[in-house]
Amino acid sequence: MAKEAGANNVSVKPPPEPSPLRKAKFFKAKMRILVTGGAGFIGSHLVDKLMENDENEVIVVDNYFTGSKDNLKQWIGHPRFELMRRDVTQPLLVEVDQIYHLACPASPIFYKYNPVKTLKTNVIGTLNMLGLAKRVGARILLTSTSEVYGDPLVHPQEESYWGNVNPIGVRSCYDEGKRVAETLMFDYHRQHGVEIRIARIFNTYGPRMNIDDGRVVSNFIAQAIRDEPLTVQLPGTQTRSFCYVSDMVDGLIRLMEGDDTGPINIGNPGEFTMLELAEAVKELINPEVQIITVENTPDDPRQRKPVITKAKESLGWEPKVKLREGIPLMEADFRQRLGIPGKN
Numbered sequence: 001m002a003k004e005a006g007a008n009n010v011s012v013k014p015p016p017e018p019s020p021l022r023k024a025k026f027f028k029a030k031m032r033i034l035v036t037g038g039a040g041f042i043g044s045h046l047v048d049k050l051m052e053n054d055e056n057e058v059i060v061v062d063n064y065f066t067g068s069k070d071n072l073k074q075w076i077g078h079p080r081f082e083l084m085r086r087d088v089t090q091p092l093l094v095e096v097d098q099i100y101h102l103a104c105p106a107s108p109i110f111y112k113y114n115p116v117k118t119l120k121t122n123v124i125g126t127l128n129m130l131g132l133a134k135r136v137g138a139r140i141l142l143t144s145t146s147e148v149y150g151d152p153l154v155h156p157q158e159e160s161y162w163g164n165v166n167p168i169g170v171r172s173c174y175d176e177g178k179r180v181a182e183t184l185m186f187d188y189h190r191q192h193g194v195e196i197r198i199a200r201i202f203n204t205y206g207p208r209m210n211i212d213d214g215r216v217v218s219n220f221i222a223q224a225i226r227d228e229p230l231t232v233q234l235p236g237t238q239t240r241s242f243c244y245v246s247d248m249v250d251g252l253i254r255l256m257e258g259d260d261t262g263p264i265n266i267g268n269p270g271e272f273t274m275l276e277l278a279e280a281v282k283e284l285i286n287p288e289v290q291i292i293t294v295e296n297t298p299d300d301p302r303q304r305k306p307v308i309t310k311a312k313e314s315l316g317w318e319p320k321v322k323l324r325e326g327i328p329l330m331e332a333d334f335r336q337r338l339g340i341p342g343k344n
């Protein structure tokens with residue numbers, strides 16, 4: 001039956017039915033799930049959660065640009081798990097029911113390293129994953145970002161805000177790349193009836209972040225443990241809202257399983273200046289450590305805080321872990337990986 005799709009009123013065929021194998025009586029795995037970028041920070045925590053369910057098979061696709069096999073070592077060899085070294089800018093043929101599309105470098109240092117590649121990953125990579133979703137009838141979730149709001153002129157940010165993004169700046173490869181990825185998602189939804197979900201993720205932190213990732217929480221925690229000065233980039237009054245990774249994974253799975261296409265903000269509304277964050281890390285990890293100010297990079301957003309009413313109402317989701325609870329959990333992981341035990 002033809003289906004009305006979205007604002008353009010395009011008549012489209014419904015997506016194909018999932019493979020008959022899914023409905024077979026003695027086939028145990030009910031859901032085959034692709035996680036692109038699954039060897040990265042959020043992706044590997046998501047894989048852990050998905051693998052807890054015996055009815056899920058999980059396929060990870062990653063090019064290891066910022067991710068690592070080490071993050072998935074607990075699953076390598078497991079009969080319900082498969083790891084593929086692939087780049088999402090190349091077409092992919094796999095038979096899956098759901099796609100969590102995370103592949104994209106997330107730390108500004110890494111996404112600015114090869115900006116053209118970052119754009120290709122966001123545009124061609126998302127196009128390829130949407131083509132796959134269309135062919136096999138899979139539901140696809142994109143991990144978009146609060147950076148689609150740019151340097152926001154509206155505070156806090158709700159999903160209806162269109163943002164304030166510099167289209168030609170050094171962050172644009174990521175910000176505009178994700179904005180195009182969101183556009184592609186909605187056009188495949190309206191034009192081809194693909195089932196889409198869009199999460200706008202706000203700054204997420206936790207164990208397994210790269211120690212040299214360059215993002216602020218990982219920098220401050222590694223610096224405090226190594227007894228090196230905490231580098232607050234000027235002016236230090238810029239704000240961010242930090243979400244612990246287990247809360248993030250819970251939100252992403254609820255979004256995938258629910259009925260709302262999004263975009264939905266998923267983040268913790270607790271807002272801190274970078275100076276406040278440095279003070280908290282100093283107090284919790286190393287009260288003797290120095291805090292210094294250093295130059296900032298261009299176009300750094302001055303404020304960022306999510307409105308999460310939609311996530312609460314539509315997904316029944318809100319974050320549980322406060323920043324002061326999450327920092328010690330991350331400290332323990334960083335100390336173990338750095339080989340620097342705590343003093344007590």
Ligand SMILES: NC(=O)c1ccc[n+]([C@@H]2O[C@H](COP(=O)([O-])OP(=O)(O)OC[C@H]3O[C@@H](n4cnc5c(N)ncnc54)[C@H](O)[C@@H]3O)[C@@H](O)[C@H]2O)c1
Pocket residue numbers: 036037038039040041042043061062063064065066067068086087088089101102103104105106107121125143144145146200201202203204205
């Ligand atoms: N962590 C955050 O605060 C945050 C905030 C907003 C949005 N996000 C989004 O969430 C996703 C995951 O972020 P993360 O923090 O885990 O970052 P991450 O860098 O740890 O993970 C990204 C993963 O994608 C892989 N990858 C990159 N380019 C690829 C390509 N072309 N083909 C295949 N794999 C590729 C990397 O190797 C890595 O494993 C990203 O899409 C990011 O934009 C993260």
Ligand SMILES: O=C(O)[C@H]1O[C@H](OP(=O)(O)OP(=O)(O)OC[C@H]2O[C@@H](n3ccc(=O)[nH]c3=O)[C@H](O)[C@@H]2O)[C@H](O)[C@@H](O)[C@@H]1O
Pocket residue numbers: 105106107108145146147201202203204214215216217219220231232233234238240274296297300301
């Ligand atoms: O949540 C988001 O939507 C985005 O947030 C981050 O981007 P950003 O907030 O710039 O992340 P950081 O590099 O951690 O910077 C946060 C703030 O800390 C400051 N900072 C960073 C590093 C440092 O050593 N010191 C420091 O003060 C920066 O100037 C910035 O104001 C992520 O890296 C993006 O992938 C993600 O999409």
